[in-house]
Amino acid sequence: MLSQSTSYYLPEPSHWPVVGSCALFLMTFGGVLWMNEVTAGPWVVFAGMLTLVYMMFGWFGTVIRESEGGKYNKQVDLSFRWSMSWFIFSEVMFFAAFFGALFYMRVLSVPGLGSGDTMEQLWPGFVAQWPVSGPGIEEKFTSMGAWGIPAINTLILLTSGVTVTWAHWALKKNNRTQLIAGLAVTVALGILFLTLQAYEYVHAYHELGLTLGMGAYGATFFMLTGFHGFHVTIGTIMLIVILGRSIAGHFTADHHFAFEGVSWYWHFVDVVWLLLFVLVYWL
Amino acid sequence: MIKTLFQKIGAGALTMLVPGMLWAQDRAKWNFQEPHTSVAREMYDLHTIVLVICVVICVGVFGAMVYSIVYHRKSIGHKAAHFHENTTVEILWTVIPIFILIGMALPATKSVLAMRDTSSPDMTIKVTGYQWKWGYEYLKGEGDLAGIADGVQLFSVLSTPREQIYGNEPKGENYLLEVDTPLVVPVGKKVRVLLTANDVIHAWWVPAFGVKQDAVPGFIRDSWFKVDKPGIYRGQCAELCGKEHGFMPIVVEVVEPAKFAEWAGKHKTAAAPVASTAAVAAAGGGDGKGTYEKVCSVCHASGVAGAPKFGDKVAWKPRIATGADALHNSALKGKNAMPPKGGMADLPDGDVVAAVDYMMKAAK
Amino acid sequence: MSAVIGHEHDHDHDHAHGHEYHPGGLMRWVKTTNHKDIGTMYLWFSFVMFLTGGFMAMVIRAELFKPGMQIVNPEVFNQMTTLHGLIMVFGAIMPAFVGFANWLIPMQIGAPDMAFPRMNNWSFWLLPPAALLLIISLFVPGGAPGVGWTLYAPLTVQQGMGMDLTIFAVHILGMSSIMGSINIVTTILNLRAPGMTLMKMPLFVWTWLITAYLLIAVMPVFAGAVTMTLTDRHFGTHFFNAAGGGDPVLYQHIFWFFGHPEVYIIAIPAFGVVSQVIPAFSRKPLFGYTSMVYAVASIAILSFLVWAHHMYTTGLPVTAQLYYMYATMLIAVPTGVKVFNWVATMWKGSLTFETPMLFSLGFLFLFTIGGFSGLVLSIVPVDIQLQDTYYVVAHFHYVMVAGALFSAFAGIYFWLPKWTGHMYDETLGKVHFWLSFIFFNMIFFVQHFLGLAGMPRRVPDYAPQFTDFNMISSIGAFGFGLSQLLFLYVVIKTIRSHEPAPQKPWEGADSLEWTHLPTPAPYHSFVTPPTVK
Numbered sequence A: 001m002l003s004q005s006t007s008y009y010l011p012e013p014s015h016w017p018v019v020g021s022c023a024l025f026l027m028t029f030g031g032v033l034w035m036n037e038v039t040a041g042p043w044v045v046f047a048g049m050l051t052l053v054y055m056m057f058g059w060f061g062t063v064i065r066e067s068e069g070g071k072y073n074k075q076v077d078l079s080f081r082w083s084m085s086w087f088i089f090s091e092v093m094f095f096a097a098f099f100g101a102l103f104y105m106r107v108l109s110v111p112g113l114g115s116g117d118t119m120e121q122l123w124p125g126f127v128a129q130w131p132v133s134g135p136g137i138e139e140k141f142t143s144m145g146a147w148g149i150p151a152i153n154t155l156i157l158l159t160s161g162v163t164v165t166w167a168h169w170a171l172k173k174n175n176r177t178q179l180i181a182g183l184a185v186t187v188a189l190g191i192l193f194l195t196l197q198a199y200e201y202v203h204a205y206h207e208l209g210l211t212l213g214m215g216a217y218g219a220t221f222f223m224l225t226g227f228h229g230f231h232v233t234i235g236t237i238m239l240i241v242i243l244g245r246s247i248a249g250h251f252t253a254d255h256h257f258a259f260e261g262v263s264w265y266w267h268f269v270d271v272v273w274l275l276l277f278v279l280v281y282w283l
Numbered sequence B: 001m002i003k004t005l006f007q008k009i010g011a012g013a014l015t016m017l018v019p020g021m022l023w024a025q026d027r028a029k030w031n032f033q034e035p036h037t038s039v040a041r042e043m044y045d046l047h048t049i050v051l052v053i054c055v056v057i058c059v060g061v062f063g064a065m066v067y068s069i070v071y072h073r074k075s076i077g078h079k080a081a082h083f084h085e086n087t088t089v090e091i092l093w094t095v096i097p098i099f100i101l102i103g104m105a106l107p108a109t110k111s112v113l114a115m116r117d118t119s120s121p122d123m124t125i126k127v128t129g130y131q132w133k134w135g136y137e138y139l140k141g142e143g144d145l146a147g148i149a150d151g152v153q154l155f156s157v158l159s160t161p162r163e164q165i166y167g168n169e170p171k172g173e174n175y176l177l178e179v180d181t182p183l184v185v186p187v188g189k190k191v192r193v194l195l196t197a198n199d200v201i202h203a204w205w206v207p208a209f210g211v212k213q214d215a216v217p218g219f220i221r222d223s224w225f226k227v228d229k230p231g232i233y234r235g236q237c238a239e240l241c242g243k244e245h246g247f248m249p250i251v252v253e254v255v256e257p258a259k260f261a262e263w264a265g266k267h268k269t270a271a272a273p274v275a276s277t278a279a280v281a282a283a284g285g286g287d288g289k290g291t292y293e294k295v296c297s298v299c300h301a302s303g304v305a306g307a308p309k310f311g312d313k314v315a316w317k318p319r320i321a322t323g324a325d326a327l328h329n330s331a332l333k334g335k336n337a338m339p340p341k342g343g344m345a346d347l348p349d350g351d352v353v354a355a356v357d358y359m360m361k362a363a364k
Numbered sequence C: 001m002s003a004v005i006g007h008e009h010d011h012d013h014d015h016a017h018g019h020e021y022h023p024g025g026l027m028r029w030v031k032t033t034n035h036k037d038i039g040t041m042y043l044w045f046s047f048v049m050f051l052t053g054g055f056m057a058m059v060i061r062a063e064l065f066k067p068g069m070q071i072v073n074p075e076v077f078n079q080m081t082t083l084h085g086l087i088m089v090f091g092a093i094m095p096a097f098v099g100f101a102n103w104l105i106p107m108q109i110g111a112p113d114m115a116f117p118r119m120n121n122w123s124f125w126l127l128p129p130a131a132l133l134l135i136i137s138l139f140v141p142g143g144a145p146g147v148g149w150t151l152y153a154p155l156t157v158q159q160g161m162g163m164d165l166t167i168f169a170v171h172i173l174g175m176s177s178i179m180g181s182i183n184i185v186t187t188i189l190n191l192r193a194p195g196m197t198l199m200k201m202p203l204f205v206w207t208w209l210i211t212a213y214l215l216i217a218v219m220p221v222f223a224g225a226v227t228m229t230l231t232d233r234h235f236g237t238h239f240f241n242a243a244g245g246g247d248p249v250l251y252q253h254i255f256w257f258f259g260h261p262e263v264y265i266i267a268i269p270a271f272g273v274v275s276q277v278i279p280a281f282s283r284k285p286l287f288g289y290t291s292m293v294y295a296v297a298s299i300a301i302l303s304f305l306v307w308a309h310h311m312y313t314t315g316l317p318v319t320a321q322l323y324y325m326y327a328t329m330l331i332a333v334p335t336g337v338k339v340f341n342w343v344a345t346m347w348k349g350s351l352t353f354e355t356p357m358l359f360s361l362g363f364l365f366l367f368t369i370g371g372f373s374g375l376v377l378s379i380v381p382v383d384i385q386l387q388d389t390y391y392v393v394a395h396f397h398y399v400m401v402a403g404a405l406f407s408a409f410a411g412i413y414f415w416l417p418k419w420t421g422h423m424y425d426e427t428l429g430k431v432h433f434w435l436s437f438i439f440f441n442m443i444f445f446v447q448h449f450l451g452l453a454g455m456p457r458r459v460p461d462y463a464p465q466f467t468d469f470n471m472i473s474s475i476g477a478f479g480f481g482l483s484q485l486l487f488l489y490v491v492i493k494t495i496r497s498h499e500p501a502p503q504k505p506w507e508g509a510d511s512l513e514w515t516h517l518p519t520p521a522p523y524h525s526f527v528t529p530p531t532v533k
């Protein structure tokens, strides 16, 4: 066996990747059908999602078994670190695209529409300001204030960053109770955050008239906070897994990359929120 | 071995030489079209300068390459040297290119500034790209052109018959580069064009003027030209805009100012008011909803070919703004991809008008 | 470099791993976690896509053979253009170089395999579903998108469901590239054999380190751009619609922020291959190794700063036009350094001209021409005349076909013995080169003239004065296409051959796969890492 911790662990052939590819194919193809009002669409998407969940259980289960089986040496651990860092970098760039769109609309396209020949010839009377939907949209909306739920959510996420670090210290000191408590609180905060955000969306749609269709403001507001919320969801699920594993007695004081990976991800989500809070809600 | 190689290189060189020889014969095919504005001339000259510099560098680089291919080959017994760096040359071939580039950038900067200077025009024309035709509106003349053509509007559509395109008739002289109503402008006057589009991005390009400018829906962009010689100038849409992108040419007729004034006068009176359809609507009282569901929904339910979607307020708003009459008219007579009466020629006018009203209501 | 080391290789794969789980038949390929198997799949996939994209190019060239509409209607023509571009870029060229990366990086840095073999398998197996989505789009109502590979809004908003399929295909391709790149970066940073410092790595490995970085940085941005297109289409957003405060040009900014680095993602691994081949056949070490590394890094950094040179005609502010012009021109400097270094490597070498070298020289010659036409395009006033004409088409085929594709051919001929254990047929290889070289120029050289004289790109029909050059171009295209069938034949013949190749068939080759591994390379490269120097 290659299990001696001296050599780099090379996994055996695996069918999980192909299962994952089938899942993605079903989800995307079904998604297209769905969006184009073909009845089978939602079912195909659903089948794809089930397949994906099956794949994740299988694949990650294998990884966890290998890890707990002592197959990953220090070098493998370092590979995981590199890869997680690069993955987070790719996520940063994904958000950068949407922050870029926000910047462009606020600083370039909306002022452009409200000035010069463009305004005179095509959108007479359009006054560039922010927040705004756009010169061709008549409905009114109220923008989301920063100092209500968003401010609370900021506090929640910042606190959760602290609790996850607290749990990490506990893990390094081999204090299981504190580790589990710390993670449990973090998960709870994550869920609380998502609940509040869901409430905020309902509020936006029903009381503020703020929808995805509300032009520049609506699109950037919902796409940025929406993708962020999606990442919080993923982060929370990962935290739940880590919590479960901690309860099951996984991880040691010096071998717990999964924990660290999740906490890095959580901090990343946290930082994105801070940017959102400042650039989307506040300014 | 060497010999065959040389033969091959020779053959390669010959394929390059033949074009060179033909060059003299028919220059227009090998280079930019003859420029007819100061901007286009600068573009032409700049291209020539840059091309010459590039060719010179190429000769140097390929010269060195070919030299070592010929003289440093193993088959003639050349032994490999072992050097693999030389700081002096490396610095030289980093620094010298920088200077060459600066040399190119300077004249380029000068012409960019000239090209973008749209100030103090003699007249202003608004150009709108549609799928798939060009709309022109003379906004404003200054100086001796003041008021001459203001308000004249025209559409310019490809006039090459489909029979020529599909090979059922021989192709005419200006195949694909001819329109029913050309844009007419005076010679020697600075014409500023404001560009926009109605649906997707198009680009208004007349090579002889050195003007290529995207027409972006919802925004105004501008450019200018001052043509030095009367004549007919042809260009094409230069941004993929859907299936007929290859079939929306531009023709500009540049004429003496006096002739221009005459032309403008004719067009001002010709701009007949659109027949009012209100009468039809009053008389008709047709079945709006039924007609919509039977005929119009084919396209308008899902937005086929860019049809404004039923109930889509954003899409309808600018159209409604043009007035009910205008919309009745487009539905009856057709508009771009919208066939007259939705393609049902035997539909009573009243039904069509009622359907339009029904659709307008749903989008208010 | 010493004489040829003609090791008689032993055919049995290394015994130490005989008891590993190895499914046979098709399942071997589906489930494999081996970098060589995965590399092989990448290469074959890429070749199949090359034929598919090439077929579409043949439809384009056949329609353009003479004026008038003959073979396809304008919608189908636009769909062919779009899919040709997408398939060639994302299906043919990029996977080909990922295939090289998989095969070579572990061997060249002395690693046992890639850092994450299972994820490596997934990176590959994401490609077939993505390709399937693209191909399916041809057959749905409305057909494939006819919008160009750049997928400009708002034309994309008008398309049918084929557009949605394409958007998701892009998402999946992006996932594949990102995972593949993370794997490559991690492997290079963490799995090098003792003594293999960064500055001792073969240049091919360096180019991939930098390419992978570019990919991780820009693929997510492209994903963002098409996601916005998707929500504009179906969920009521107005990112690219002025009525809602958006701007069609915003799409172009996001796209080209991805798109320009993308063209170097295609070019840089090609630089890597050529940097291995030229020294080997010059029997002389690569000139200016260090400056090569810095040049590639500078190109990569600059590539993030020049994107709007594709947008000179969109009406950028004049200051932006000037800035992008200067920044773009600057890329000629590091690229020039590379070209000069390659020539200096050949200088006073002891050159031979086997097929890999011929393709590398073809690369050097034609890529430089393509680079110069790029430089011509970077000059704003000149680009105003040339943007969206066949001059641009000529430019990018010089850098992508004669650049990237030729260097991929060079690499395949170069490493084929190591991969298959057999020598390819040198004569046929040379014939393949000369046919490709001549027909290539026939297709694309004349397109410069077409562009200068004013023929727009992406048109299914054209004015009669462009006929002669289009005919030459089309004939060249058919010849070029047929020549590639010869390549297929050469490869199959090599695989089927019984004549073993020596461990190191190229006298001047000096990276680990030649000096430390038998031919064909064993299933696991370096189970125990070699010590370097």
Ligand code: HEA
Binding pocket: B057, B061, B096, B097, B098, B100, B101, C150, C263, C264, C266, C267, C309, C310, C328, C329, C331, C332, C333, C335, C336, C337, C339, C340, C367, C368, C369, C370, C371, C372, C373, C374, C375, C377, C378, C379, C383, C386, C387, C388, C392, C395, C396, C399, C400, C403, C404
């Ligand atoms: C492999 C891919 C690749 C590469 C490497 C390049 C390289 C370059 N490209 Fe190209 N380009 C494309 C792929 C590529 N391009 C594609 C696909 C498009 C079209 C996309 C689309 O619209 O569909 C495009 C379009 C494109 C445009 C837009 C044209 C238009 O649409 O209007 C421009 C404009 O600036 C440009 C410029 C350049 C420049 C300056 C380089 C430089 O990197 C070249 C540098 C190299 C040299 C200059 C030669 C060697 C140098 C020397 C020997 C040194 C001495 C030189 C001097 C001192 C001058 N390219």
Ligand code: HEA
Binding pocket: C050, C051, C052, C053, C054, C055, C057, C058, C060, C061, C081, C082, C084, C085, C086, C088, C089, C093, C147, C148, C149, C150, C393, C397, C400, C401, C404, C405, C443, C457, C458, C459, C477, C478, C479, C480, C481, C482, C484, C485
């Ligand atoms: C690296 C990428 C790559 C490669 C390798 C190629 C390869 C080729 N390209 Fe492509 N091309 C692009 C990338 C590439 N292209 C891009 C990005 C665009 C822009 C798209 C856009 O505008 O959006 C484009 C656009 C483009 C156009 C312009 C279309 C337009 O504006 O409407 C043309 C026209 O001549 C063309 C031709 C060719 C030809 C003849 C080949 C040949 O080299 C192909 C040769 C290969 C084969 C032919 C396949 C092998 C053989 C067979 C399958 C057997 C059958 C053969 C015969 C019957 C002869 N390409």
Ligand code: CUA
Binding pocket: B129, B130, B132, B201, B202, B203, B237, B238, B239, B240, B241, B242, B244, B245, B246, B248
């Ligand atoms: Cu209009 Cu192309």
Ligand SMILES: [Cu+2]
Binding pocket: C259, C260, C263, C307, C309, C310
């Ligand atoms: Cu570019």
